[in-house]
Amino acid sequence: MEVVRISRLEFSYGELFSVRADSLAVEEGEVLTLLGPNGSGKTTLLKCINALLKASGAISICGRDIRSYTRNELSRAIGYVPQAHAPSFPFTVFDVVLMGRVSYLNIFQQPSKADYMKAEEALSTVGISSMRDRVYTNISGGERQLVLIARAIAQEPRLLLLDEPTAHLDFRNQITTLETVKRLSRERRIGVVMSLHDPNHALLYSDQIALMKGGKILHKGPPGEVVNEETIEEVYGLPVEMIGHSGRKFILPKV
């Protein structure tokens, strides 16, 4: 089943910059990576899919037009892990994850026992149950990323959107995060759309890749078809070479 389908989407910030996507679709359990340099429109496209920005064209989520969703319903279908998260209050990790349940509650409701259990379950699914009582503002960037993923999982979404989940993380944390995303997608049959700017990460963890530049999708398809020396050079404006090692391909800059 398709969790998201986009056709003829267009969004513009005034006249200076616009983002277009003619056709994109993600199935259950599939990972789509938006790959491209800074300012190529990845974040904008993610926000359009989550209706945080109102784009023209058509987006359907689980076969239904996005405009027919209320904000509540949409947040039960789409989990969103934002970029560069700046927390202002020192909530505990558990409290942050619990907030993922808000779309299941009305304005005057407090979270119930069932919501607590969903939050605990999300923590253990992501594998961070041991962090539950730590203060969110005092943990590392990589841990914070996992907490936000757990919060998105607590939303019980069909579609997970991640905006540069590896930014500002160290080498190990980048891999841990991406492994977690891929595992969740497989285990829970969640469709994933994430933005990355490292082509090697995209190669390792994507089922589909959409290469973006200047607000447009230049190429899309399975990693093996989309990523080669020409397309990467076209998108990043940097001469690269592609090498193979133990059956996998890697992009190296020509320096």
Added chain:
Amino acid sequence: MPKRKLLLSLLILLPFPILIASLFIGTYPIDPLTVLSMIAKRISDPYGASPWPEVYDTIVFNVRLPRVLLALVGGLALSVSGASLQGVFRNPLVDSYILGVSAGAGLGAALGIAYLSDVPGSVQALSFTMGFIAFFTTYTVAKSKGETPTISLVLAGVIVTALFSALLSIIKFFTEAEKLAGVVYWMMGSLAVTGWGPLSQAAPLVLLGFAVIFLMRWRINVLSLGDEEAKALGVNVERDRFIVLLASTLMVSAFVSVAGIIGWIGLVVPHTVRMLLATPDNRVVIPVSASLGAVFLMVADDLARSVVSFELPVGVITTLVGAPFFLYLLKMRGGSAWK
């Protein structure tokens, strides 16, 4: 954590002993034991003949009790509005008056004093209404393209406060000296009231606003993540924030319209609570702020009526106690309730 539960229960129940103790304080010498037996008698046998002079009953139940209850309700209103606005605005320097409510209420009171002094109740009615008008002006000014970013709200609040203060100055300038003194005294804030009238006007509105915010206390946590995140989690940010602001304005305007402007409670109490409980979770911060705010204003008013033999403006006491205490907290904790 039974220790924490115990602390929470103590904090929530603290207003009750303070309320009783506040009934002991006043110019008229009635010893605490008599007050206690009068209360016991009232509860056990409300219609039986009272063995005490009639004036004792008047003083304890019609002079002190409504005043102490007004302090309780007012402390609750100001600290809960402060806590909820700080959450919604994600800003530690926000207090109950950030949306221009005090400037509006002050202008309303001044209008009533200067031009409608013949109409009974006009000062309270005008100050309540103008408090709301100031809030709606702030909200409308801040709104653009269907959204009201918090930064615009704070800025609009500053602008509206400045505008309303300027209008207030004009009224002060043109009004005669005696009414001017009336405006100045009104602005200082005082809980000296006669009988149950002011309490019965303010308390239902304050409690209504409090009920709304109390029910939304967990949602305020989500709102404190910021607009976009809260929205992505499924919150109707514009609507929910508006309801919090409205409920807060309702509480503050209702109380200010009968008591005048009393400062610092909305800033000091929620911060103290966050530091004391080491959590920003509004599910506990809001009810404990309500309780400590009530305690703070009751104690401040006890001081206002007992430090010297005449009445001191309670707003001056809350500031004199609140500002240095806040400074102490900041020095001691380096603002750690926020980071």
Added chain:
Amino acid sequence: MKTSLLSVVVIAVIAVASVGMLIAGGYLDGGSAVNIVDMSGRTVHLNHTVNRVVILESYWTEIACALGAEDKIVGIGSYVTPSVFVPDSVKSKDVVGNIFSGVNIETVLALDPDLVIMDYGYGKAAETVQALEGAGIPVITLYAKSFDDIINATMIIGQALGASESAQSLAGYMSSLHSQLLSNASSIPTEERPRVLICNLDVWKEGQIYAYSNTSWGNVVVDVGGINVAHERFGGMQWVKVNVEQVLLWDPDIIVIIGRTQPILSSQMDSMDDPIWHSLRAVKEGRVYPVLSGSYDRESYLDWTPRMVVGELQLASCIHPAHFASLNWTSAWDWLISNYYGYLQG
């Protein structure tokens, strides 16, 4: 009868004595160039008879008018216009500002006055005096806190505006009535003196009560044979903010409510319509007296003007109606109207 005979004698003695003292004090100089010592102790030199004067306060304006000098007034303060004891011809003069927000010096200069009369000791008085004197305009500063101050101010204004004789006879009349009242009241034995609360209930914010303690109104209560309850507790303080609990503790025999207008008085009376107030002796016995002060109502007598003496008589008859039955305060006012406030008729 014996009392009134005594009164006449006392009045006569005091009138003669006052005039004598005034002559000795140099008030009756008569020459056109005079030196006047004003109430802040400054010596003001006036070269020639003053023909153009600017007066900032309503009470000094009223005294000038009562002394027949209204034609000399060329400018007024903004708080003069609401006074009903100042003729319209004076109210239509240029307004130069007031002591709180300051005076527009250029407006004053444009009026080319020979003299400015104003209060001192509060607001922007000091700056204003400095600016006016810097511009070469003599300034007489006055300030009233007691009955004697009003007499003194009347004499100074009379002397400055060339109406010394009129001022003397007015002051003589006021002094004699005042002394008569004092000596009469002094015969009241302590046990017959009622306990009086003289106060003002804030009509704008319920529950605030301002008791007049050591103020001129508060002291009048003592002068006319009452005990001011606020003195007992707050002695030297002037206006004291108290709460209703303090009033219950005092439980005075008499409550005098002060207000500037009838609506303000009646809303104060309305705010006493509460069970708490009803438990007070004065309220139960119907001994609450609303009394006007200031210059907004023709029936106001308590003010820093010759009307003050009438106000004292009025309070005396509230506090000791039987004792002062022979003192007719309305006739005192009638006498003032026919002799000094003629401009109010017609």
